[in-house]
Amino acid sequence: MKSVWNEQQQEIRDFYERIALERVRPSAAERDANLTFDRQIWRDLGDSGLFGLHMPEEFGGRGLGLREFAAALEGFARGCQDMGILVSFVAQVGLVQAGLLSYGSDEQKQRWLPGLIRGELLGSLAITEQGCGSDVRSMKLSATQELNGFCINGQKWNITNAPQADVVMTFAHVQDVGDKSVTCFITGTDVPGLERSEPFELLGNRGTPIGAFNFNNVQLPESAVVGGVGGGLNVLYFAFLVERVLTGLVITGCMEPLMEDCLRYSQERMAFGRPIGDNQYIQGQIVDMYCQIEVLRSVLLRAMDSMEEGADCSSLASLVKMIATESLHEACINAIRIHGNSGYRRDKYFERLLRDSIGVFFAGGTIEIHKHVIWTNLLDSFRKGQRNRDDLNLGVYRASGAVAQAATAFSKPAQEALA
Ligand SMILES: Cc1cc2nc3c(=O)[nH]c(=O)nc-3n(C[C@H](O)[C@H](O)[C@H](O)COP(=O)(O)OP(=O)(O)OC[C@H]3O[C@@H](n4cnc5c(N)ncnc54)[C@H](O)[C@@H]3O)c2cc1C
Incomplete structure (x- = not known):
């Protein structure tokens, strides 16, 4: 059967499968048993280019297409069989790098992306709290506006990479700005008042460090906001x-x-x-x-x-x-x-x-x-489709010149629409 990958993509896939087989798989069971995350492996993966295959070259990426990146990732997962390191990967590359590339300012991208892509930094994205998971709007982390920026207080919970993260994108309600208050901030984890927990003892995904962040009066400048206040x-x-x-x-x-x-x-x-x-x-x-x-x-x-x-x-x-x-x-x-x-x-x-x-x-x-x-989404397109069908019907009547006669036969909303 024809492969979905072309020759070049297949080569990329094989290359990353080999790296994973040699560098990641042999120690996967040990990391799971001991709840450890190996930063040297992370740096080696950065050196291999995996974190930035699809990212722009100006930030240290290789500028390849999404399919090439997909082939690499599939090959890597095939070789490593380690959902610990893979969850860490998805959190950094899927959540942090993607969010930053699309919504970050030039300064934020220049500051954080190269280190993440090289594997020198470990990135984390924090939404979940002890009191809220699926219902993200009910988060309690708060950001109070001050003269030169924001003061952040609260906790994030069960966050991939948190115990070792160097950089975190987090989400908080900015106080006193009305309904649209959820805002994204990016910061290094070495700022005063920001603490990281030890890794949580979990049933699985133990090769990725998962834990909490505590924000105690963390002062962040306005330049830490990603995507604008209320754009979180x-x-x-x-x-x-x-x-x-x-x-x-x-x-x-x-x-x-x-x-x-x-x-x-x-x-x-x-x-x-x-x-x-x-x-x-x-x-x-x-x-x-x-x-x-x-x-x-x-x-x-x-x-x-x-x-x-x-x-x-x-x-x-x-x-x-x-x-x-x-x-x-x-x-x-x-x-x-x-x-x-x-x-x-x-x-x-x-x-x-x-x-x-x-x-x-x-x-x-x-x-x-x-x-x-x-x-x-289904309901939305169903409703749009119904509106389009109504519009289409009205259009046919208009085109046939039968508007006046037809209008009398229509229900009230349709007559209003024709008026
Ligand atoms: C391995 C792992 C890694 C994670 N990494 C991160 C991370 O990096 N960053 C981060 O922010 N979070 C992370 N999380 C947390 C994860 O996002 C949350 O666990 C998830 O959003 C669910 O939230 P909750 O556990 O609080 O469950 P709740 O939201 O409390 O839900 C409990 C149950 O109720 C159901 N439920 C809730 N609302 C509805 C509804 N409207 N209709 C039907 N059913 C509903 C849910 O489906 C679930 O079965 C991670 C979790 C795990 C397990």
Whole structure:
């Protein structure tokens, strides 16, 4: 079957798969067990160019297209099988770098992007608080306007990369500016009053440091505002789109070797005198994995094309995230079932990936919230479509010169529209 990647993209994909196999995968289980994040690996990945393949050259990126970057990321995920480092990657590249590139001032981009792209800095984006997750507007972090900037107080909670982050984009309500108050700020984490917690003990994604930020009278200048006062949700929703697409890419990369391992085992493992893969129940589970990978890739490519064209892709991005999350979780359980007793052992990566797959149900928005996004878009286009159809009907009547007669037969709203 024809690959979705052209020759150059395939080379890029293979290159990053090799890097991941050599540099990341061998220590993935250890980092998961010990709750550690390896900054040297992060710097090495920066040196490899991975963080900036698609970013402009003026900030240290390579200026390649989205497809080339996607091929690299899929290959990297395929090689590393480590949803710890991948979650860190998605938080920095998908949320921070994307938000900064699209909404940051020239000064902010010059200051932060080169270090992030080189892997010298670790970036974090903080919305969630102990009292609010999905309902982002109910956040309590507050920014009080002062003579030379803002004073920030409050806490952010369960934030990827927080315990080691050098730079954070955070969101707060600016006081006394009315309803549109959610504002994005970017700052180094070395400013007075900003503290980072130790990594949280979580079920999965343990190879990424996840923790809290405490803001105690943190003074930030006006130049720390990204996207204008009150423009925080624009920054956030754009960053979410990129984050969802990147999550889909890394999950596609993780699922492929999972399926291949199951396929191999189904041919090797004998039961009742024949390979277990001779049974349709086993075949069905592996075929499901294959189908999910293919569906995911197709939706991903459509989402990326829309993104490049600047078209609205929020439903597609949410669809990517939903398919990816549910497919990975199901594939992990089935991989363990297919491998039987040996799949249940901790020296296989299946159980680690299964634990990690649960975190993806929340990170970047829950499945319920993605359904809500899709529903809202559906309803919106349904209503627009209905309005367009009404307009079209009115147009036909006008064109036929039958307006006067037809108007009498119309309902009151339609007559008003014709007037
Ligand atoms: C691995 C990991 C990494 C993370 N990284 C970050 C990060 O870098 N930055 C950051 O800011 N946050 C991060 N988070 C937090 C994540 O964004 C939140 O967990 C998520 O938004 C959900 O919020 P919550 O956990 O408070 O759940 P809640 O919002 O309290 O929701 C609880 C349950 O209610 C459901 N629910 C809520 N509202 C509705 C509704 N309207 N309709 C139907 N169901 C609803 C939810 O789907 C969920 O099942 C991370 C989380 C994880 C697990």
